[in-house]
Amino acid sequence: MGFFRVDLFADDEGRRFVVHCWPREFRSTQDPAWTVHCHAWPVESMILTGRLRDTQFVHxxxxxxxxxxxxxxxxxxxxxMSELKRTGEAVRLAGSVDAYREEREFYEIGLDAFHESVVGARGHCMTLARIGRRKVQPARVVGEPGAPALLRYHHEAVARQLLRDEFRAAGLTT
Structure with a gap:
């Protein structure tokens, strides 16, 4: 997806609050870089700084x-290690919402809603997200036919200085 996540805290209802950050100089994606996915929880998000393209899909x-x-x-x-395991289930998706989200804008991604969040290679974005309680089903990713049945990858560690720089640039720390 190209971002890093900072877990902040969880509330008494089991919802988690996190920051997603796509820095100007750092993109970490799995290989292959499939970006259309759905979560095992609903997501509510607000753009703190920058902008992203939010595409949501329907079957x-x-x-x-x-x-x-x-x-x-x-x-x-x-x-x-993180894993992607092929199910064999084919899916055809078409974009239903395709919008650029700007600073201070709020948007939602429903449970089981396939979506893609993209920040341009030279752009940046930071969001504050409230992630609902996990449901029974796992998150799903749309991959390419003919790709391996199992893909394994690790998340690249983010340098502390990059975290500090991004939070400072967003005005979230001094």
Whole structure:
């Protein structure tokens, strides 16, 4: 996805509050960099600084013009690596909401809603997100037909100085 996440806290209802940050000089994505996904929880988000392109999708099973993707389940392995496991289920998605989100703008991503958040290579964005309680189903990612059945990757560590610089640039610290 190209961002790093900072966990802030959880409330008494089990919702988590996190900061997502796409810095100007750092993009860390898995390989292959599939970005269309849905969460195992609802997400409410507000842009603190910068902007992003938010595309939300709907199923279009009958539209043969849309190339199919294959669903992968996202999870963690016992060794701490992240995994994507192919389900074999084909899916056809079409964009239903395609908007640029700007500073101070609030938007939601519903449970089971496929979406993609993109920040340009030279751009930046920082969001404050409230993540709802996890549901039973795992997060899902739309992959390419013919890709491996199992993909494993690790998240690149983010240098503390980069964290400080991004929070300072956003006016969140001195």
């Amino acid at each position: 279009e099973a009958a539209d043969e013009r849309i190339p199919p993707g294959v669903l992968y389940l996202a999870g963690s392995a016992p060794d701490g």
